[in-house]
Amino acid sequence: MAVKVRLEKDGFVKDGFVGFSWTSLFFNVWVPAFRLNFDGFIIFCIISLIETILPIFIMITIIHTQNIDNLSSIPILQFSFYIVNFIVGFWYNRYYTQKMLKDGWKLLENDDYSSAILKGYRYLDYTESEIADQEKMQRYTEFLAEAKRKERNKLIFFLLFFVLIICLAIFF
Template sequence: MSVKFQLKKDAYIKKGAVGFSFTTYFFEFLTPLFRGDIKGILMLLVIRILVLSPGYLINHFFKNFNFNSNSLFTKILSPFLDIKYKYILICYFLFIGILSILTILVWLYIGSWYNKNYTMRLLKKGYSPLENDDYALALLKGYGYLEYTEEEKEDSKKMELYKNIVETVKKDEKTKYYIFLIYFIIIFVIAVTTNYLAISKVGDITYLEAIRAAGI
């Protein structure tokens, strides 16, 4: 989870955040939805559609392909019909795997970007930390959301306090990244094992034989 703190503007209080947003990675546009961030919802919805479209189109094609020997499309694909079906599956799984990796990378970037984008927009609207909230100020300035004042730079005790707060938070963030890495390794092993078992069950039939066996 990211580290949150309160920001105030007049009588309104909202939560700013720093660090990687795991909720944005896993739940995507639901995170800005719960925050009431309309702009964030629209941005993440558009990203979701763009990222998922290639995989959806490929899956739609494989699930809805109708074999018709007289169609132009089938004639174009005819050189591939005698290829072993397991090779087709290997190419398919590799393609989906690459798309999945790209999707993960995109959402990892979004997860690390969204909190800063959201909090910076709040600051530009006039929201600011509560009075004497050194914790929020340390995080906002340590993560580069705000600049240190000359008075703060000359106050060694305050700068040391800010430094300790930021280092503690970043240390906790690093621990979360290791947990995330273990999660990815588990998902990778499950995906490879599942796909390997699916390919091993196919046998040596050709793509044409597989299509006919499926009744397409």
């Protein structure tokens, strides 16, 4: 889960997200579907289609040419798709939230937390009055530090879990 910010447009309030998208790493095409993001859904569908069809095509070609020694390249290809999914996890929340901002979604009035997060992650620029207000900048810094600490903890937990799974796979 990424850092959630609240955005408003025409009286409707919707969540924007910043940081790494753990949900898109694990649930791929379902994330833009549930967020009602058609463009993201199409992009994820194309990525999923390539990840599904390319290894099957390569395997059929290898079997058809009877060059069975090259089957060892399939796991390497599938591992590269995991790397692609990891990169998409970094990209998707930025894409989704920036698209919302371009489509006219604005910060909620007096929502310092969302303002601090979006400005700290460089989605929006600080205003002159914010820069001059040291107390507000201090609050923004605290909000941002807390959000980044939570994101770092999620990453550490994921890496520990990943290492544990690998160790279990090796020893059993």
